Amino acid sequence: MDTSLLARVSETEWHLAQAGDMRVPAVIFGDGELLAEMDDKVLEQIRNVACLPGIVEAAYAMPDAHWGYGFPIGGVAAFDAAAGGVVSAGGVGFDISCGVRVLLTGIGRGELEPLKLRLADSLYRDIPAGVGSTGKIALDAAAMDAMLRGGARWAVGEGYGRAADLERIEEQGAAAGAEPDAVSAQAKTRQHDEMGTLGSGNHYLEVQEIVDIAEPAIAAAFGLRRGELVVSIHCGSRGLGHQIGTEFLREMAIAAPGFGIVLPDLELACAPIDSELGRRYLGAMRAAINCALANRQIITHLTRRVFAHFFEAASLDLLFDVSHNTCKEEWHEPGGKRRRLFVHRKGATRAFAAGHAELPPAFAATGQPVFIGGSMGTASAIMVGASVRPERAFASACHGAGRRMSRHQALRHWHGRQVVDELAGRGIIVKSPSSRGVAEEAPGAYKDIASVVEAAHAAGLARKVATLAPVICIKG
Amino acid sequence: MLRAEHFAHAADVGVRGIGPTREAAFEQAALALSAVVTDVAGVAALEPVEIDCDAPRGELLLVDWLNRLIYEMAVRHMIFGRFAVTIAGTRLHAVAWGERIDRERHAPAVEPKGATLTALKLEQRPDGDWLAQCVIDV
Numbered sequence: 001m002d003t004s005l006l007a008r009v010s011e012t013e014w015h016l017a018q019a020g021d022m023r024v025p026a027v028i029f030g031d032g033e034l035l036a037e038m039d040d041k042v043l044e045q046i047r048n049v050a051c052l053p054g055i056v057e058a059a060y061a062m063p064d065a066h067w068g069y070g071f072p073i074g075g076v077a078a079f080d081a082a083a084g085g086v087v088s089a090g091g092v093g094f095d096i097s098c099g100v101r102v103l104l105t106g107i108g109r110g111e112l113e114p115l116k117l118r119l120a121d122s123l124y125r126d127i128p129a130g131v132g133s134t135g136k137i138a139l140d141a142a143a144m145d146a147m148l149r150g151g152a153r154w155a156v157g158e159g160y161g162r163a164a165d166l167e168r169i170e171e172q173g174a175a176a177g178a179e180p181d182a183v184s185a186q187a188k189t190r191q192h193d194e195m196g197t198l199g200s201g202n203h204y205l206e207v208q209e210i211v212d213i214a215e216p217a218i219a220a221a222f223g224l225r226r227g228e229l230v231v232s233i234h235c236g237s238r239g240l241g242h243q244i245g246t247e248f249l250r251e252m253a254i255a256a257p258g259f260g261i262v263l264p265d266l267e268l269a270c271a272p273i274d275s276e277l278g279r280r281y282l283g284a285m286r287a288a289i290n291c292a293l294a295n296r297q298i299i300t301h302l303t304r305r306v307f308a309h310f311f312e313a314a315s316l317d318l319l320f321d322v323s324h325n326t327c328k329e330e331w332h333e334p335g336g337k338r339r340r341l342f343v344h345r346k347g348a349t350r351a352f353a354a355g356h357a358e359l360p361p362a363f364a365a366t367g368q369p370v371f372i373g374g375s376m377g378t379a380s381a382i383m384v385g386a387s388v389r390p391e392r393a394f395a396s397a398c399h400g401a402g403r404r405m406s407r408h409q410a411l412r413h414w415h416g417r418q419v420v421d422e423l424a425g426r427g428i429i430v431k432s433p434s435s436r437g438v439a440e441e442a443p444g445a446y447k448d449i450a451s452v453v454e455a456a457h458a459a460g461l462a463r464k465v466a467t468l469a470p471v472i473c474i475k476g
Numbered sequence: 477m478l479r480a481e482h483f484a485h486a487a488d489v490g491v492r493g494i495g496p497t498r499e500a501a502f503e504q505a506a507l508a509l510s511a512v513v514t515d516v517a518g519v520a521a522l523e524p525v526e527i528d529c530d531a532p533r534g535e536l537l538l539v540d541w542l543n544r545l546i547y548e549m550a551v552r553h554m555i556f557g558r559f560a561v562t563i564a565g566t567r568l569h570a571v572a573w574g575e576r577i578d579r580e581r582h583a584p585a586v587e588p589k590g591a592t593l594t595a596l597k598l599e600q601r602p603d604g605d606w607l608a609q610c611v612i613d614v
Contacts, residue, residue: 039486067486069592069613094589094613131513131584132553132577190550200587201614239550242589242613246543253593254532266593406484407586407614436585476587 001038012063012459016043021264022050027393029459030063034451037404041067042074048264049077053272054085056341057334060393062348063455064372064402064447069093070267073347076396078332080341081273086261087281088270089252091344093325094245096285097292098203098236100371100399101169101321102382103300105229105307105314109209112229112471115310116429119207120472122306124431127205127299128197129476131434135196137298144188145180147195148240151290152321155297161318165300167360169293169321170350175328178290179283183240184247187284190239191291196298200434200476202373202400202441203235205303208380208468215465218384221366222319224466231307231316232380232468233299234373235476236325237292244288248281273342282327289326296321320369322349324399330358332394343394351385351397351462370462372453373400376430376473377423377443381453383462397462401449410445411436419443423473432475441475477605480507483595485611490595491542492609498534498598501606502541503559506572509542509591510556512612513549514582519557521573529568534598537568538608542591545572546612553577555584589613 006014006028014035016026026046028035042065049059049071056078065074070090079085112119128135139147147154152173156163166173198205210226213219224230237244252269255277256262261270271277304316327344334341343350352359354367363369367385374380383397405413416435419442423430432438457464478500483490489512493504510516527544531537541561549555556574563569577584594611601607 041486069594069611073487090593094592130579131587132579134553186547190547192551200584201589242550243547246546246590249590249593250536250539250543254536266596269593403487406486407489408482408484433579434583434585436583440585 001035001040001043003035012455016047022047024050024055024058026050026059028061028065029461030455031451034063034455037447038065039067042072045070045072046075048268049075051264052086052268052270053261054079054083056080060396062396062398064398064400064452066402068346070265071344071346074398074402075346076344076348076393078341078343078394079273080339085273085342086270087273087278087327087342088268088344089245089248089281090267090269091346092285092327093346094242095236096241096245096288096325097323098325099292099296099321099323100232100234100373101296101300102319102371103231103303103316104223104319105231105316107229107311107314108227109229116472119310120429120431122309123205123472123474126302126306127474129474130432131200133197134193137195138193139195147294148180148183148287148290149178150174151293152297155294160298160301165297165318167362168318170323172360173293175286175289177283178286180287182280182283183244183287187240187243190243194238195295196302197238198235198299198476199238200437203476204376205474206232206470207472208232209471210466211469212467215463218366218465222369222465224382229471230468231303232371232373233296235295235299237288238295240291241288244284248284251277285327289323292323293321322371324349333390345396347399348396349399350395352395353385353387353391370397372398372449374449375401375443375446376441376470376475377428378446378449380468381449381464382466382468383453383456384465386460386463388460392460398452398456401446401452403445404447405445407440410440410442413444414439414442428470428473430473430475438475478504480504480511482508488611488614490609490611492607494605494607496605498606499561499563501608502538502561505538505542505608506545506556506559509545509588509612512586512588512614513584514555516557518582519555520575521558522575524571524573527570527572530566532566535596537566538598539591539593539596539610541568541570542610546588546590548572555582586614
């Protein structure tokens with residue numbers, strides 16, 4: 001990225017002044033190296049976001065930002081309905097509520113070693129992953145609507161998981177305001193046999209070892225102990241969310257001129273929050289959030305069943321579940337004034353700090369866990385919402401390492417078999433139905449997660465708590 | 477000239493179709509979409525699926541066409557290898573031929589989530605060929 005247009009206000013914060021059609025400034029977080037590596041498209045896209053009606057304070061890009069659709073991946077922006085603010089289907093993306101949850105196993109790495117291969121085989125067999133995989137749960141129309149209203153609460157009610165899980169999911173397992181009637185028949189059809197499936201691409205289920213602790217008190221409060229294993233599940237709202245994104249992106253792109261909205265990029269398709277279209281999208285998007293929460297809840301249940309076969313005492317308690325691609329209605333205090341805002345996080349994680357009123361009781365004193373996913377050969381990280389005042393970027397943090405190489409380039413560098421063998425040599429078992437998919441997701445295709453985590457920490461977006469190293473990876 | 481190809485996008489894949497007519501460019505873009513998932517040479521054109529779309533602008537018709545294919549692939553668990561497209565005004569009618577996806581034989585790499593409006597282009601080039609492209613979220 002050409003940083004000559006930016007003012008560097010600290011080691012990890014860069015400002016693009018408000019100019020032209022921009023309604024607010026743009027802020028990019030990251031150190032000099034991360035910004036040098038970022039695509040120029042990130043700057044172009046975050047500048048475009050700053051032009052949208054009703055945007056508040058600034059348009060933000062996280063340290064893992066990369067070229068997305070309309071919004072950069074790693075983009076955060078908040079809008080005020082009372083100021084003509086918009087909700088953008090492009091600002092949420094296709095994989096609505098794609099997110100990560102982490103389960104604590106209490107199992108030491110040494111206990112796993114003799115069972116590692118068999119556990120990997122069982123997880124691969126029982127967790128549907130990859131293109132064309134189907135779940136065993138087919139929902140009729142009434143059950144589909146109940147799932148879309150109830151999210152993980154619906155799933156627990158159906159026997160997938162435990163009531164205690166709900167205390168450790170954003171919105172206690174169900175987004176309010178979901179409108180199943182705003183979800184098209186096509187979107188519901190697309191979801192018909194996809195409940196409890198991981199999907200493909202960068203989605204995964206990983207067994208990971210806690211290899212480093214940066215903040216012992218927070219790690220202890222989270223139940224993280226060095227040398228023990230956790231399970232991370234990364235997936236989203238599957239076909240239902242993809243279809244909702246597709247349909248509303250089109251509808252909003254066509255409708256925008258009628259609202260007097262000039263779109264600097266068609267992919268920023270949006271509608272006023274206080275419009276029929278805006279409200280209908282919010283209802284459908286919240287239903288998709290619930291679909292993602294139910295999906296991760298079902299996969300949690302399947303994972304626990306597999307683990308119980310090998311480790312009878314392991315309860316696999318849920319640490320937390322975070323979503324990455326959302327628009328959520330939240331209270332914030334931009335400029336010291338308390339306002340209800342619609343915060344878009346596109347490839348970014350909510351990172352509420354200790355004491356935040358919307359945190360579950362378990363995290364009231366610590367702040368919420370924030371999960372930064374790595375690639376299948378590199379570390380992942382657990383962070384915690386940082387208590388800085390004023391809060392940064394509407395209490396948001398990064399979500400992953402971010403790609404440094406396209407899928408196309410990755411295929412020219414690696415073969416799937418070669419990646420699997422190399423990782424096996426390092427003690428990491430990768431199971432995937434697609435050799436090409438593995439090559440496209442090769443660890444070398446991703447940026448160094450450590451520098452992303454360090455930048456988020458230094459910028460006050462979130463604080464480092466623990467580092468995780470992959471042991472078993474089930475890829476879609 | 478008929479050409480189906482991919483172009484780079486940081487996280488996803490761009491698909492591009494080039495052909496002597498708009499219809500041919502749409503067919504080639506569809507082939508490029510299938511190639512995101514698997515090697516299209518290995519797809520048998522066994523079962524026809526009819527598709528109709530209507531959009532106010534040519535570019536949106538391209539996005540609708542690719543999104544309908546993604547939808548049919550998802551709900552029928554199919555992969556397509558041959559296409560016949562006709563366009564009249566704002567309407568597209570097409571037949572896509574393909575087969576049920578076989579995870580062993582097709583080894584599908586990734587599932588397309590949706591055709592985006594990013595790098596969206598439908599244009600006639602100076603050499604007379606048509607170019608149809610956009611980025612696919614995978």
